[in-house]
Amino acid sequence: MSYIKDYIKENRERFFEELFGLIRIPSISSEASHKSDMIKCAEHWKYLLKQAGADKAEVMHTKGNPIVYGEKIIDPSKPTVIVYGHYDVMPVDPIELWKTEPFEPVIKEGKIWARGADDDKGQSFMHAKAFELMVKTKTLPCNVKFMLEGEEEIGSPSLTEWCAEQKDLLKGDVILVSDTGMIASDIPSITTGLRGLAYWEVEVTGPDHDLHSGIFGGAVANPINVLCKMIADLHDENGKITIPGFYDDVLVVSDEERQLLAGKPFNEEDYKKAIDVKALKGEKGFTTCERTGIRPCLDVCGIWGGYTGEGSKTVLPSKAFAKISTRLVPNQDHKKIAQLFKEYFEKVAPEYVKVEVRPLHGGQGYVCPIDLPAYKAAEKAYVEVFGKRPIPVRSGGSIPIISRFEEVLGIKSILMGFGLESDAIHSPNENYPVENFLKGIETIPLFYKYFAEMK
Amino acid sequence: MSYIKDYIKENRERFFEELFGLIRIPSISSEASHKSDMIKCAEHWKYLLKQAGADKAEVMHTKGNPIVYGEKIIDPSKPTVIVYGHYDVMPVDPIELWKTEPFEPVIKEGKIWARGADDDKGQSFMHAKAFELMVKTKTLPCNVKFMLEGEEEIGSPSLTEWCAEQKDLLKGDVILVSDTGMIASDIPSITTGLRGLAYWEVEVTGPDHDLHSGIFGGAVANPINVLCKMIADLHDENGKITIPGFYDDVLVVSDEERQLLAGKPFNEEDYKKAIDVKALKGEKGFTTCERTGIRPCLDVCGIWGGYTGEGSKTVLPSKAFAKISTRLVPNQDHKKIAQLFKEYFEKVAPEYVKVEVRPLHGGQGYVCPIDLPAYKAAEKAYVEVFGKRPIPVRSGGSIPIISRFEEVLGIKSILMGFGLESDAIHSPNENYPVENFLKGIETIPLFYKYFAEMK
Numbered sequence: 044m045s046y047i048k049d050y051i052k053e054n055r056e057r058f059f060e061e062l063f064g065l066i067r068i069p070s071i072s073s074e075a076s077h078k079s080d081m082i083k084c085a086e087h088w089k090y091l092l093k094q095a096g097a098d099k100a101e102v103m104h105t106k107g108n109p110i111v112y113g114e115k116i117i118d119p120s121k122p123t124v125i126v127y128g129h130y131d132v133m134p135v136d137p138i139e140l141w142k143t144e145p146f147e148p149v150i151k152e153g154k155i156w157a158r159g160a161d162d163d164k165g166q167s168f169m170h171a172k173a174f175e176l177m178v179k180t181k182t183l184p185c186n187v188k189f190m191l192e193g194e195e196e197i198g199s200p201s202l203t204e205w206c207a208e209q210k211d212l213l214k215g216d217v218i219l220v221s222d223t224g225m226i227a228s229d230i231p232s233i234t235t236g237l238r239g240l241a242y243w244e245v246e247v248t249g250p251d252h253d254l255h256s257g258i259f260g261g262a263v264a265n266p267i268n269v270l271c272k273m274i275a276d277l278h279d280e281n282g283k284i285t286i287p288g289f290y291d292d293v294l295v296v297s298d299e300e301r302q303l304l305a306g307k308p309f310n311e312e313d314y315k316k317a318i319d320v321k322a323l324k325g326e327k328g329f330t331t332c333e334r335t336g337i338r339p340c341l342d343v344c345g346i347w348g349g350y351t352g353e354g355s356k357t358v359l360p361s362k363a364f365a366k367i368s369t370r371l372v373p374n375q376d377h378k379k380i381a382q383l384f385k386e387y388f389e390k391v392a393p394e395y396v397k398v399e400v401r402p403l404h405g406g407q408g409y410v411c412p413i414d415l416p417a418y419k420a421a422e423k424a425y426v427e428v429f430g431k432r433p434i435p436v437r438s439g440g441s442i443p444i445i446s447r448f449e450e451v452l453g454i455k456s457i458l459m460g461f462g463l464e465s466d467a468i469h470s471p472n473e474n475y476p477v478e479n480f481l482k483g484i485e486t487i488p489l490f491y492k493y494f495a496e497m498k
Numbered sequence: 499m500s501y502i503k504d505y506i507k508e509n510r511e512r513f514f515e516e517l518f519g520l521i522r523i524p525s526i527s528s529e530a531s532h533k534s535d536m537i538k539c540a541e542h543w544k545y546l547l548k549q550a551g552a553d554k555a556e557v558m559h560t561k562g563n564p565i566v567y568g569e570k571i572i573d574p575s576k577p578t579v580i581v582y583g584h585y586d587v588m589p590v591d592p593i594e595l596w597k598t599e600p601f602e603p604v605i606k607e608g609k610i611w612a613r614g615a616d617d618d619k620g621q622s623f624m625h626a627k628a629f630e631l632m633v634k635t636k637t638l639p640c641n642v643k644f645m646l647e648g649e650e651e652i653g654s655p656s657l658t659e660w661c662a663e664q665k666d667l668l669k670g671d672v673i674l675v676s677d678t679g680m681i682a683s684d685i686p687s688i689t690t691g692l693r694g695l696a697y698w699e700v701e702v703t704g705p706d707h708d709l710h711s712g713i714f715g716g717a718v719a720n721p722i723n724v725l726c727k728m729i730a731d732l733h734d735e736n737g738k739i740t741i742p743g744f745y746d747d748v749l750v751v752s753d754e755e756r757q758l759l760a761g762k763p764f765n766e767e768d769y770k771k772a773i774d775v776k777a778l779k780g781e782k783g784f785t786t787c788e789r790t791g792i793r794p795c796l797d798v799c800g801i802w803g804g805y806t807g808e809g810s811k812t813v814l815p816s817k818a819f820a821k822i823s824t825r826l827v828p829n830q831d832h833k834k835i836a837q838l839f840k841e842y843f844e845k846v847a848p849e850y851v852k853v854e855v856r857p858l859h860g861g862q863g864y865v866c867p868i869d870l871p872a873y874k875a876a877e878k879a880y881v882e883v884f885g886k887r888p889i890p891v892r893s894g895g896s897i898p899i900i901s902r903f904e905e906v907l908g909i910k911s912i913l914m915g916f917g918l919e920s921d922a923i924h925s926p927n928e929n930y931p932v933e934n935f936l937k938g939i940e941t942i943p944l945f946y947k948y949f950a951e952m953k
Contacts (some may be wrong), residue, residue: 258894268733342722395778441676
């Protein structure tokens, strides 16, 4: 679309200047000394939204850092896009490794160098400028709502409650987020899945005190041996988790999506080399990318018991412990799984030990179906800008707030991330390629266009 | 034999006085401040042996505390009994729990109360007095050699080397030891077996650094899960150890001895209650006493890896460790087993991890066959004094020096212990029943008598 390219060309220098103004506010959410910067940054975003064309913009109070809300309602009957982003950034330590000042952005070698250049000031600001573009060129086809939080890097402690309180305000059709990455500058991708999590601590008690391993060894069950056996039995010979009902709710991924996922460039030799293992291991019948993307897994994150010091003390210990986590895939409910595991693990405990399972933590997974109209719209937008169909990527990790949006607001998110792995987010010398920044501003209006047409 | 009973009756008060003189020397081997007491105690033993009738007695130098050697050779063609004991004792802390002075023995409630009253001053002194009795009554039927060390409570670091140096001096037919217990005052028993030991530390390495359990979980083998599976696979469903060749050298115990072992009073409900377990577990086809007495076992003494702090940190760790020990039974060579396990465990390591096994410690087991003439002689002596056949007891623990006597000198030991579980050895208020002390002095000369007759 030539009007998009033209507008970007004419205004790009100003876009940079405005982004730099946002970046210069050191809004580090984890450091109390930056409290006033959080307010300053929120106020600045309010100004940016108004300047870009919002009818209304305000800084809204929470128990933590404020949330910036802005909107432009062109017609209540038209679809509404909610843009989510965050204005807080990570600390800058170790400061001595930075080649430039973290809060004084510069453009060098085709990249913007600064803390927040990508995560998430650069990426969220693309949405402000794409919005401005649509307003100024009179091409905005949807209502728009912005919601920018200042606590993403510290786990979004206020946002869920705020969303629940603002359900009316946050009515909309899709949440649009640019806070993830793409495979490469020339390989566009959309993150379509995030895994959920359930985490337990288990305690196995054998005898009520440590025993002499000579006097009792062989006649009394050793809780470490028992725990090892119980953990070993959690997987079968095909790498499947043996907890009855564990896979019941796992969303089966269509052959089409599996084929698309397979398009993600992946070199197994490089992958193994990077972590120095001779062979990979996982669930039979699935590729490495599928094992981390579309399938759940179970890992022991920690284990301890008995004598762990130097040398060779003999003991038949009273207790053994483990921290066990599962990564869950969309449609698996972490609360249900937490209960399922607890009941199962306690039930299968042999009579010669006592087993206690304590659920510690959990979060839902997330999936964006690739036949969702919003996904189709994003796909079309990418094809137009990059000349290639984007690859739907299932990330093995978790972004808890995305699944919580769905739980609280009932709205799906589209994760149009334009970052690259080389952007060094959370690290010294964070950067964001100018090309990705501008391509993002180019792609976003096309998403609005196709999304409006499909609704 | 009335001459034995008569001699004891006439001399018992003097026996106590002499024993008390030995006990009053605070020969605590683990405390450097008692170094001069060790010398004093060794010199005192030399005097006691001469006084009892030894032709020769001397305090022999070692790198550590001296060893007291004494002998009476009545006829080189007669059998020779070597008496082993130790003159060192354990520390007395916590001193505030003692009801009497630890080194000022008193007789109360039919018991001698003092540190060393049983372990091993009381028990070893019985041999001095039995020897005196035989000399004075002109009934000594064997040559006698005494060897008393001052380092038993700190692991006998000097004794093995000393034995190797003194092989000629230590020629003999049997080693007689009173440093163990009997089942009850009216249930005599002889310890016929001690288990050996082999101990390893194993290290399992997966990826060369800790990984994000979301990004990699499901595709990369977790070394904790792998270690658990490898440990679980070390036992089969019948509780048998699966290491090929592990049982090859296990001495099969005769039906006769198993029947005798079964005579040991054992109440499974009390046993379970004492350690608070609902059920016992061990190798199929063997009783609890057999599982600890005549069968080897494998226990994990310690395990650790990954995150073991508070809360729920997710990680796919790089490494997992365990300390694994086996208790071995007579005829199993700990060096062979150490190598067998190392080779097996490293060989069965799946290709997606690296496994290193480090042998840490080992010791041979010991068995005294119940058809050994010396055993038969002891049995007859007990029958005569207690009116009951003694029960041969296989202890699950280890007394390394006993197997080393066999290795270095090629001589079997007879463990005629007269202590009781209630003697509180190593604890405050150690005591030794007067009855056991006197019965010991009565039984020992009968052993000599029957042993001489059988040779």
